[in-house]
Amino acid sequence: MVDAFIPIGSMVPLTGPSAADGAEFRKGVILAAEEVNARGGLLGRPIKPIFADTGRQGAEDVVAAARALIGTHKVHAIVNGYNIGPQNSEYEPVAEAGVIYIHANTLLQHHDTVMSDPDRYFGCFMTDPADYWYGPGFLKFISWLRDSGQWKPSSNRIAIVSGSKPYSIVIAQAMAASAAKFGWRVSFGPEIVQTPTSDWREALDAIRATEPAVIANTHFYSGDLASFQLQFMERPTDSLVYLQYGAMHQSFSDIAQGKGVGVLTSTVIGLLRDEMGQSFASRYVARFGEGSTPHIGCQSYSALHHYVLAASLAGGSAGPGGFEQNRKVAKALKAVIYRSVSGTIRYDEQWQAAAPYPVVSQDPSLGLPHLFFQIQDYRKPLALIAPEPFNTDRFVLPFWIDARG
Amino acid sequence: MADGEAATEANAGRVFAGFNALPNGAAVWDETGALLFANRAFRQSFDFALPVGLPYARFLTAVAASREWRLPVPPELWIADQAVAFGDESEADYKSADGRVVRMSIAPVDGGGAVTMLSDVTAAERREATLLAAKEKAEAVDEAKSRFLRAANHDLRQPLAALKIMIFNCVRETDEARRRELLHGMDVSASVMEDLLGALLQIGQLDAGRIKPRIATFQLSTLFERLEIQFRHQAADKGLRLRIVGARAAVSSDRALLERILSNIVANALRFTDVGGVLVGCRRRGDGLRIDVVDTGRGVPPEDQERIFDEFYRAADDRRLEKTGLGLGLNIVKRLSDLLGHRIQLKSAPGAGSRFSVFVPLGNVWHSEVVETEVNEAVAGEFVGAPILLVEDDDALREAMGQLLDRWGVDRRSAAGAEEAAAIVAGGFRPRLIIADYSIRMSTGLDVIAHVRAVSEAEIPACIITADAEPGVVERVRAAGVPLMVKPVSPPRLRVMMHHLLFERDPV
Numbered sequence: 001m002v003d004a005f006i007p008i009g010s011m012v013p014l015t016g017p018s019a020a021d022g023a024e025f026r027k028g029v030i031l032a033a034e035e036v037n038a039r040g041g042l043l044g045r046p047i048k049p050i051f052a053d054t055g056r057q058g059a060e061d062v063v064a065a066a067r068a069l070i071g072t073h074k075v076h077a078i079v080n081g082y083n084i085g086p087q088n089s090e091y092e093p094v095a096e097a098g099v100i101y102i103h104a105n106t107l108l109q110h111h112d113t114v115m116s117d118p119d120r121y122f123g124c125f126m127t128d129p130a131d132y133w134y135g136p137g138f139l140k141f142i143s144w145l146r147d148s149g150q151w152k153p154s155s156n157r158i159a160i161v162s163g164s165k166p167y168s169i170v171i172a173q174a175m176a177a178s179a180a181k182f183g184w185r186v187s188f189g190p191e192i193v194q195t196p197t198s199d200w201r202e203a204l205d206a207i208r209a210t211e212p213a214v215i216a217n218t219h220f221y222s223g224d225l226a227s228f229q230l231q232f233m234e235r236p237t238d239s240l241v242y243l244q245y246g247a248m249h250q251s252f253s254d255i256a257q258g259k260g261v262g263v264l265t266s267t268v269i270g271l272l273r274d275e276m277g278q279s280f281a282s283r284y285v286a287r288f289g290e291g292s293t294p295h296i297g298c299q300s301y302s303a304l305h306h307y308v309l310a311a312s313l314a315g316g317s318a319g320p321g322g323f324e325q326n327r328k329v330a331k332a333l334k335a336v337i338y339r340s341v342s343g344t345i346r347y348d349e350q351w352q353a354a355a356p357y358p359v360v361s362q363d364p365s366l367g368l369p370h371l372f373f374q375i376q377d378y379r380k381p382l383a384l385i386a387p388e389p390f391n392t393d394r395f396v397l398p399f400w401i402d403a404r405g
Numbered sequence: 406m407a408d409g410e411a412a413t414e415a416n417a418g419r420v421f422a423g424f425n426a427l428p429n430g431a432a433v434w435d436e437t438g439a440l441l442f443a444n445r446a447f448r449q450s451f452d453f454a455l456p457v458g459l460p461y462a463r464f465l466t467a468v469a470a471s472r473e474w475r476l477p478v479p480p481e482l483w484i485a486d487q488a489v490a491f492g493d494e495s496e497a498d499y500k501s502a503d504g505r506v507v508r509m510s511i512a513p514v515d516g517g518g519a520v521t522m523l524s525d526v527t528a529a530e531r532r533e534a535t536l537l538a539a540k541e542k543a544e545a546v547d548e549a550k551s552r553f554l555r556a557a558n559h560d561l562r563q564p565l566a567a568l569k570i571m572i573f574n575c576v577r578e579t580d581e582a583r584r585r586e587l588l589h590g591m592d593v594s595a596s597v598m599e600d601l602l603g604a605l606l607q608i609g610q611l612d613a614g615r616i617k618p619r620i621a622t623f624q625l626s627t628l629f630e631r632l633e634i635q636f637r638h639q640a641a642d643k644g645l646r647l648r649i650v651g652a653r654a655a656v657s658s659d660r661a662l663l664e665r666i667l668s669n670i671v672a673n674a675l676r677f678t679d680v681g682g683v684l685v686g687c688r689r690r691g692d693g694l695r696i697d698v699v700d701t702g703r704g705v706p707p708e709d710q711e712r713i714f715d716e717f718y719r720a721a722d723d724r725r726l727e728k729t730g731l732g733l734g735l736n737i738v739k740r741l742s743d744l745l746g747h748r749i750q751l752k753s754a755p756g757a758g759s760r761f762s763v764f765v766p767l768g769n770v771w772h773s774e775v776v777e778t779e780v781n782e783a784v785a786g787e788f789v790g791a792p793i794l795l796v797e798d799d800d801a802l803r804e805a806m807g808q809l810l811d812r813w814g815v816d817r818r819s820a821a822g823a824e825e826a827a828a829i830v831a832g833g834f835r836p837r838l839i840i841a842d843y844s845i846r847m848s849t850g851l852d853v854i855a856h857v858r859a860v861s862e863a864e865i866p867a868c869i870i871t872a873d874a875e876p877g878v879v880e881r882v883r884a885a886g887v888p889l890m891v892k893p894v895s896p897p898r899l900r901v902m903m904h905h906l907l908f909e910r911d912p913v
Contacts, residue, residue, distance in 0.1 A: 059901060087904075089897035109900070112782045112812060116896075132785045136775045143653070143770045156653070164908045169787040177785060178775065181624045183653015192908055358771050387771055 005048040006041070006317055008033070008307075009069030009078040010300065011062055011090070011103075014053040018084065021296055025081035026051055027288050028297035032304035034287075042308050043316055050075060054083050062086035066093045066101075075099060076317040076326075079307055081299045082106060084165065088113045095120045098323035100330060102307055104269060104299045108132045108170050111351045118350070122330045127303040127345060128269035129356035129368060131167045134218070135174025136181075137359045137370040138242060138266065141386055142214055143182040145240075150395050153213035154238040159188035161203050163195035163219025171218040171244060187212050195219050198227040208237050215239045222246035226255035233259045236400035240264060248295075253378040262398025263375045265382070268356055269342050270371040271295035273384055273392050280341040302340030310336045343369040343390070358387055429524045434461050436517025438491055450507070450523050461519075462488050474499040474507065492519045498526060506530045546613050561601060564594040604733040607665075611740045618659040618745055622768030625652040625687065625694070628664050632685060636671055645675060646682030654687065654694050657768035658745055666741050669734040670698045670761045678702035681758075689767075695750075696763045705753040713751075714739040782813045789814035791907060794829065794836035796820045796853050797870075798845040802892075806840075809896055823848040823856065830860045838906055843871035843878055851885050866906040870894055 010029045013022035029049045037046040050073045052065035062083045069075045070093055077100035083090075088109050094101040100123045108130040114121045142158075145151040158179055162172035172190035179186050187210035193203055200217075207215055215237075217228055225246040232241060246252055247265035256263070271277045271294055280301070284294035310332035311317040318325035330352075337346045345354045346366050357367025369390050373382035376396055383393035421442070424431055430447030434440055438461035448455050453467045465487050469480035476483045476499070496510045505527040512520050568591055575587040610616050633649045640647035656663075667685070674683045681701025688695045705713055714735050742749045742763060753759035783789070793815045797803040803819050810817045818834050820826035822845050830836075839857055841850030854867040869882045872892040882889045890902060 059897065087897045087901050089895065089901075092895065092897075108780065108782060108786060111780065112786070113896070115781070116812070130780070132780050135785070140770055140773070140775075143655075147655070147767075147770050166787040166904055166908075169908065170785060173787070173789060174780075174785045180651065181626050181775075182770070183626065183651065194909065359775055362772050362774070 005046045007073050007075045007319075008047050008049050008304070009066075009073060009075035010049055010051050010080045011054050011065040011069070011078060011083060012051055012080050012300075013055060013057050013083065014051065016055045016057070018057060021081065022054070024293050024296035025300040027284070027292060028081070028299060028301035029079060029304055031284060031287055031297070032301045032308075036305070036308050043312050047308065057083040057085040059086045059089040062090045063093060066090045070094070070097045070099060070320050074319045076319050076322075077101065077307055077311075077329075078103075079300060079304045080104075081296070084167070087166070091121055091124050094123060097320035098326050099123055099320055100307065100311075100317075100326055100333070101125065102127050102303045102333075104128045104303065106131045106268065107167065109166070110353055114352050115350055121352075123326055124352060125330075125333055125347060126351075126353035127299065127306070128354050129360070129370070130351075130353055131170045132174045133268055133356045133359050133370065134171040134244065134266065135176075136178040137268070137356065138175060138216065139178045139182045139184065140359060141266070141370075141372050142184075142240065142242075144386065145395055151240070151397060153240075155211065155213045156183055156185050157187035157210060157212040158184045158214040158216065159207040159210055159212040159239075160186060160190040161188075161200075161207065161215070161217050161219075162190050162192045163217075163221070163224070164192055165195065165220070168192075168195070168218040168220060168244065172216075175216060175218070184214070190218075193219070196221055196224055198224060200228045200231050204228075204231055204235075208235065211237060212239050214242065216242040216244070218244045220245040222249040222252040223255065226252050226260065229256045229260050229263060233400065238401050240398065240401075242266075247375065248373065248382065250293075253375060256375075257378050260375050260378055262396070262400065264372065265375075266370060266372045268370045269299055269354075269368060271298045271341055272343055272369070272371075272390055274390070276339075277341045298341050302338070302342055302345065306333065306336065306338040306340065306345055309338060337366070339365075343367070364389060429522055431523075432521045433514065434491075434519050434521070436492075438462065438518075440464070441518070447521075447523060461491055473502050475502070492517070498530070542614075548612070550609075552608075552612070561598055564597045564601075568594040568598075601733070604737060607737055608733065608740065611737070611744065616662070616741075616744065618662055620657060620659055620745075621774055622655050622657050622770075622772040623660050623774050625654050625656050625696075628660065628667070629685065631664060632667060632671060635668060636675065636683075639672075640675055640683065643675065643678075645678055645680075647671075647675075648682060648684045650684070650686035652687050654689070655768040655770040655773035656694055656765045658747065658765050662741050662745055663747075663763075663765065666738050666745075666747070666763055667696065667698065669738045670763070673734050674698050674700035674702060674759070674761070678758075690764065693764055693766045696765060697760055698762075699758065699760045701758045704755045704757050704759055705751065706755050710751055710753065714749075783811065784814065786813050788903060788907070790816050791838065792816045792818075792834065792836045793838045793840065793903075794818050794820065794826060794834070794857065796822070796826050796839070796841040796845060796850060798822055798842060802842075809899070813900075820853075822846045823853050826853045827856055827860075830857050835861055835863075836865055838903065839865055839867035840903075841867065841869055843869050843882065844873060849881075851882065851887065854885075854887060868902055868906060 010026065012025045013019055014026065033047050033049045036042065041047060050069060052069050054065050055061045063086065066078065069078055078094065079102045082104045091113055102125045104127050106128050110126045111130060114124055146153055160172050160175050162168040169192060176186045176190050188207050191203055217225060219225060225243040229241065229243065242264045245265060245267055247263050248267055253260050271281060280298060281294040284297055285292055311329045313336060314328035314332040316325060317329060334347045334349060337344060343357065344365055345368055347353065348355050354368045355361050355366065357364050357369045359370060361367030369387060371384060371390065372386040374385050374395060376383040384391050385393050385395045424444040427444055427446055430444060430450050432440060432443040432447045440455060440457055440459040443455045451468065452471060465484045468474060469476065469484055492513045494512050496508065499507050499509065501507055505525055508524045508526045510522045514520055571587050571591045575584060578584045578587060629649050629652055636647055671683060671685065678700045684699045686697055688697065739749065748764040750762040751759060793810060795803065795806055795810065795817060797806060798821050803821065807817060807819050818829045820829055836857065839854050841853050843850045850869045858865050868888045868890060870890045870892060871878060874891045879889060888902065890898065
């Protein structure tokens with residue numbers, strides 16, 4: 001007997017500090033499932049999302065969520081956004097059950113784990129590029145500002161400060177490793193600061209002493225980053241300030257307000273502002289209300305659509321134990337190049353992770369764009385300033401440099 | 406008579422039909438230059454009407470106006486020339502707008518007038534062009550081969566002769582020191598021959614058009630790094646300073662070929678510099694970049710500045726020098742830069758050193774290739790370079806854990822027991838983290854941790870791994886304030902533990 005619906009699991013933080021992101025990942029999955037079902041489902045069968053709360057997103061929380069989805073709900077796949085803490089430990093129950101797992105954890109560890117045993121981890125996919133790519137991507141970006149004459153750096157020095165999460169450390173080290181290649185010299189750091197923290201004054205004093213042209217903070221909590229920016233503004237230097245990912249959030253601007261104007265930030269997976277992206281955003285807001293944020297929900301939304309396409313191509317999905325069929329789905333996921341509302345998701349054959357544009361793929365039709373933003377008016381959406389052809393705005397010299405120059 | 410006329414008319418009809426069946430165009434003009442007849446193929450060759458009686462001059466004007474044919478001279482001139490030559494025997498080929506080649510032949514008709522014939526010779530022309538290209542290529546290859554043989558004869562003879570003498574002497578030599586000297590000499594001769602063959606092969610490939618550039622945008626700094634590694638020792642051996650000024654630009658060129666150009670120039674600069682040094686750097690020039698190789702060498706006299714790029718050119722005083730100068734390096738530079746379209750400039754004067762410059766277009770940094778796309782945790786993980794001491798007495802387990810740590814890029818030392826661990830620390834290794842098995846031969850992991858901390862005079866973070874989760878052991882480890890993991894330890898759990906011990910204040 002065939003089940004009426006196909007159960008699809010999703011591990012999202014519905015409670016705890018990341019509940020706001022979790023709510024959006026949940027909405028993304030719901031909207032994608034509704035669209036898929038309106039089109040007739042997966043080869044005629046409707047899909048049904050089942051959510052498991054990952055709370056504080058530690059390894060135990062996420063592994064428990066995976067076990068519940070697989071053991072109790074017999075899901076055919078787990079599709080979600082990111083969970084910060086499991087460090088790939090959730091891959092074990094997934095590998096043992098032989099189901100498909102697509103996430104946006106943005107971790108280099110994913111490459112390592114998958115490549116250490118490709119046969120075991122055949123079903124594990126990362127729908128966005130690894131954290132590592134933030135490093136060389138950022139170096140390319142500031143070199144582009146420099147080489148195209150949009151900004152004249154006061155020196156070739158760059159200061160790098162990191163939070164204490166693996167994600168931040170990897171990005172900081174990747175930045176440091178690529179700096180020389182693009183003509184930059186790391187004058188400070190990468191300095192690892194215990195996070196969460198709201199006190200950055202000691203690090204900032206040490207940074208100011210090296211008079212860098214660029215200050216990059218790879219920590220990603222928006223509140224902590226807002227403190228960093230406010231403390232930087234107590235005595236600003238002639239430096240561009242880049243704050244990793246967290247400055248994308250409204251909560252950053254709510255705290256930093258006018259003092260955050262000029263700050264640079266980026267994401268390796270975001271919502272494009274083209275016709276596809278805008279159409280998605282309006283469907284999303286129409287479905288979930290004004291307060292919802294489609295630029296976060298797009299991650300799980302795209303991942304689920306991609307999964308359904310691949311599973312249809314493979315001739316269907318399978319629940320726990322259905323190794324043979326799910327291997328076909330995994331193969332199809334690598335074969336199907338999917339232009340999502342965030343840009344193109346093309347899984348690397350070995351890494352099983354999306355390749356970024358323009359750092360790995362120089363072809364915008366084959367990589368997920370690493371989007372660079374600047375806060376230009378803290379009450380308005382961020383300005384998308386790079387890379388071409390996705391940008392909609394121009395870089396503006398931060399006022400604290402302007403005033404001094 | 407009437408029958409005869411009818412027969413003639415019938416025959417004429419058949420003649421016309423026959424002409425119309427011809428694949429080639431044919432037209433007949435009377436002695437005044439008026440059109441008597443044009444067959445179907447002729448009419449179809451033009452998109453204008455060809456009524457009987459059309460004057461030849463009007464026909465020419467219509468051809469020129471149609472722009473279907475590419476005329477060799479301005480239209481008025483062509484019309485005039487053709488009109489004057491009416492009735493003379495001639496033949497000319499015209500390229501048509503759609504790429505075909507049409508041959509127009511004109512022949513006089515007895516009693517006045519002329520016949521014009523058109524034929525499509527596109528295929529024949531193409532075959533001829535292909536044949537010609539093949540012939541030229543064969544000749545070039547042949548020429549390259551001859552040159553190769555001449556060169557081989559020219560430059561291989563000398564080291565070969567030296568080699569034969571040295572082999573001969575070496576066989577008879579009994580003195581060990583002298584023998585070693587001869588063997589070294591043979592080694593040098595062999596590498597000279599090797600270099601020469603390599604260079605000749607490159608030139609041969611260039612001549613045969615086998616080197617196809619692959620233009621990409623890349624960071625010049627990666628290429629400079631490689632130059633530095635390649636020439637650092639050579640410069641030091643000669644007592645020269647080699648300075649390579651870091652570059653930040655992205656350039657658009659062929660990475661491998663540009664490297665060959667620069668390495669040939671640097672090798673040349675080092676060879677002809679006896680005191681001082683060689684400097685490599687670059688400057689922005691318009692929308693391009695000038696890469697300079699500056700030396701404090703002998704310099705090139707003005708009359709030689711063109712010739713130094715020729716094959717087998719050698720400076721007049723070079724013959725007395727060590728036989729490493731092959732006279733091919735700068736020729737390769739010239740050929741490769743021609744291939745890439747990079748201008749080469751030389752500024753030099755005798756006794757004042759030289760500056761060789763290569764002009765390269767700048768690339769768009771967005772499109773620059775990041776060399777390491779094969780990233781993994783050994784290259785960029787959070788544990789890269791962290792010094793870690795692993796103490797485990799089970800050989801298989803130590804090996805497996807060691808491999809895991811290596812994959813994460815850890816600076817790892819492994820010990821099978823307490824003594825080995827003590828020796829590693831005594832040798833100066835200062836770990837940032839100790840991972841120790843609890844029960845190791847004659848001792849415990851806790852003892853090792855205490856010892857290493859005492860020697861290092863630091864509270865180095867540590868954790869204990871044990872297969873023996875007996876309450877007594879757990880109690881002792883807890884009492885020592887060291888976190889404990891029970892075997893088998895999965896990679897994610899180990900990773901989480903290492904992260905906390907290395908980077909977070911409060912271990913979980």
